[in-house]
Amino acid sequence: MNEDPNNDRTDDTHAGHGPRLRLTPNERLAITITFFSMFFGASNLIFPPLLGAEAGRGSITAGFGFICSAVGLPILAVVAVARAGGFNQLAGRVSHGFAVVLGTAIILTIGPLFAIPRTAATSFEMAVAPLTPSTPHWATQLAYSLVFFALSYLLSQHPERLAHTIGRFMAPLLLVMIATLVAVCLFTAHPTFTSPMAAYADGGFITGFIEGYQTMDLLAGIYFGIVIAANIAGFGVRDEHHRRHEVTRAGIGTGVMLAVIYAALTYVGMVSGSLTRINPLTDTGAEVLTNLTSRLFGWFGTAFVGLIFMIACFNVCTGLIATCASYFEEQFPRVFGRPMSYRTWSILFALCGLVIANAGLNAIITMSVPVLSALYPITIILVVFGLFHRVIGRYAPRAYGWTVLLVGVFAAAQCVVALLAVLGVALPPAQSLFAALPLADQQLTWLIPAALGLVIGVADSLRLRRR
Structure with a gap:
């Protein structure tokens, strides 16, 4: 192992001997950004601005609660799973059967039943529907979903190379666009921030904490480490102990990035809410963003926000298909006596996402809330006990x-x-x-x-x- 402090890279061999044990700074950054892009999807874009618009002057307390559950819990989950050697080992402390049942339920929730179809449904509503008002909604959504899932499926066929595709191109583009949106808000004149409304008026921290459930990131964080570990191995780090260490470091870096961006998007929501008052019973975070951008830039602002949603949702969908297919290939290599490969599972998940996405965004969100409320407490217990x-x-x-x-x-x-x-x-x-x-x-x-x-x-x- 190369101990030179000025050279962070340990080559595949040291003078021809020994495995590579760590990543270079550039590789570590690419892994961290890939990890971030797998987390940061539609719900991560929607809920912080909505929180800012509803909480107004109480956004600091509410935002802290949101970050605790939407950032703190997922990163703690990454650390707990890495320490245990995998989710099956963590949940297996209860029993092996419990680990399989809970793991399958979580994968189906963050995968084909809710999160995967939600990526296509949300990006369609934000990026395509506003620009095609004269076209039949169902036909446009079906065509968009076909293209969306076909491209996501193709990219997911090489999960060990996501750091080269998403981490080095798609995710940096997304970060630049979000930074542009935040910068515009910093120089936008606005009235005084509004008073907290709805549930934020009574308990800002708890309300923000519960809203963090909707990101599903605690459940996703448990298994995203599978794909991230494969990418780390693709860079040459073969030792399992050192891969776990790199996964933990990437998780912590991802947590810092998420916290900063959530705080920035919450501020965007505060500005938007001060300019255009929302109805907390009917409006969503998507409307909070479009209210602001359309007011400042007209149709171009609406298209800009739509493109942000499209890129974020595509990144997450690709990561989810890769994660879910990797899990099912390991847990269920044969079904009814027939072999089931990674490619077969990924095709099934993409097709399932295609069908459910066309049921509509509201139906997906409505059905997901009770399921998340059941899975989150169990997962929190396992993470805390694991730590x-x-x-x-x-x-x-x-x-x-x-x-x-x-x-x-x-x-x-x-x-x-x-x-x-x-x-x-x-x-x-x-x-x-x-x-x-x-x-x-x-x-x-x-x-x-x-x-x-x-x-x-x-x-x-x-x-x-x-x-």
Whole structure:
């Protein structure tokens, strides 16, 4: 290994001996930007401006809550998974079967059922629909989705080379466009920022924290490391321990980038909200952005924001197809006795995304909220326990099973009730019961079964130690 501090690169061999152990600064930057571009999609563009427009002068507190859940939790997940050696090892501390079931549920959520189709639906609504008002909506969306998923599928066929395509071209272009938008806002005269509205008037931090769920980045962060590790190996770092170290460094760098851009987009939303007051019940972050750009630049501003959405969504879709196909190829190499390759899985996910994307953006978001509310608490428990595994694994190993069990049952029951309500089937007794629980207004009722499970798990572990 080359120990020269002025040369950060360790070649594939040192005087002809030994493997390469780390990346160069340029390679590390490319990996970090690739990691960032896989996270930063439609929801990451939509929610910070909406937060800024709704929270107004209270955006600092609300924005901090948003960053805690939309940046802090995903990066902690990357670190926890890297330390454990993979998500299967982390979730396997509960049981192997649980790891497969939860992993599959997460992959389907961040993949073909919600996140992948949402990338195409959102970018279409922002980039294409406003420019084609006279064309039948369904026909234009179908044509756009076909091209979008075909290109994303082709690019995802080489997941180990995403750092060369997305990291060195697409993502830097996206960053330049976002920086341009923010710079314009810094020099735009605007009225006094508005007072916090809606839920931000009562609890800015908690509301911002819950809004961070909608990015799905905690769930995605658990598995994006698969693709990032493949890209690091593509640069020549073959040792698993050092790859994990590079994944962790890239995750931390990505977190810094996300936090800075979220803060900047929140400020954009504050400026937009001061110029054009929004309706928190009907307006979205997309409208917050278009209100500002169309007011400043007319149709060109609308097209500019649409292009930002298109690039961001395409980057994320490509990363998600690669991540999901890699996971399913590893977990389910054969289905009904037939071999299932990476390419086959990626085709299936692209086709599934194509079909669901044409169901409409509102339907996708509405159905995803209850599922995310069920998966997030379980995943948060695993991440937190994973970070403190040296203590929990030694003194209270049974806490994993008990806490996840109680939180999982509680979250699943809430999810079923919420999904039935979305479908028009109300269960008043169950809804009243969940609404009456402590922390219901903050949507943190799962902390109660989590605390109970932790206590039972510690007591059970002590009982076993005595035996």
